[in-house]
Amino acid sequence: MNKIPCIICSRPDREAIDHAIARGQSLREVGNRFGIQHTAVFRHKRDHTPHEIATLGGAHKVQDRGTALARLESLYTTAEKLLKKALKNDTSVNGQVQVVKEVRSCLELIAKMTGELNERPQTVNLMLAPEWLSVRAALFEALIPYPNALEAVAGRLGALKDKPKELVR
Ligand SMILES: [Zn+2]
Numbered sequence: 016m017n018k019i020p021c022i023i024c025s026r027p028d029r030e031a032i033d034h035a036i037a038r039g040q041s042l043r044e045v046g047n048r049f050g051i052q053h054t055a056v057f058r059h060k061r062d063h064t065p066h067e068i069a070t071l072g073g074a075h076k077v078q079d080r081g082t083a084l085a086r087l088e089s090l091y092t093t094a095e096k097l098l099k100k101a102l103k104n105d106t107s108v109n110g111q112v113q114v115v116k117e118v119r120s121c122l123e124l125i126a127k128m129t130g131e132l133n134e135r136p137q138t139v140n141l142m143l144a145p146e147w148l149s150v151r152a153a154l155f156e157a158l159i160p161y162p163n164a165l166e167a168v169a170g171r172l173g174a175l176k177d178k179p180k181e182l183v184r
Contacts, residue, residue: 023051023059036060037082084128091121142175 023032028049035045042060046053094117100106101114125131141147151172158165 021059021063022055024063032056032059033064034082036064084125087121087125087128091118091125094118094121 023029026032026049032045032049032051035048036056036059040048042053042056045051046056094114098111098114098118101111106114154168155165158168
């Protein structure tokens with residue numbers, strides 16, 4: 016494993032440091048804020064923070080998803096432990112079913128967040144796609160000197176709009 020012991024993992028404010036990393040602060044910012052060498056922050060981020068936080072760089076939304084996912088996963092671990100307990104002890108069947116439901120809904124949420132569970136195929140309305148709208152605008156603009164053509168094209172496109180074609184990705 017790592018030859019250099021991680022100074023961050025043993026710190027009492029480790030959670031705050033993980034949060035700062037998860038919020039997308041740079042290694043240097045985190046290091047300065049907590050008085051740690053940024054190389055130590057880098058090693059900790061690479062080796063010890065939850066996978067989602069360490070690998071999903073960029074937008075805050077994505078980072079938030081990472082922390083929510085990490086929390087959900089720890090909730091799932093708890094639910095699983097409860098389930099084992101419920102199955103071992105003389106918990107009523109009803110009680111066991113309750114716990115099974117909790118575990119299942121946790122799993123379901125995790126699968127949704129990680130994209131493992133895709134409930135419906137993504138559909139794209141081509142008529143509303145920004146790429147198409149700009150193509151259409153350019154087309155109309157180019158046809159301005161030719162009013163007859165412009166009218167014909169606009170009419171034809173208007174007819175298409177009434178029954179939008181949907182593409183399944
Ligand atoms: Zn660490």
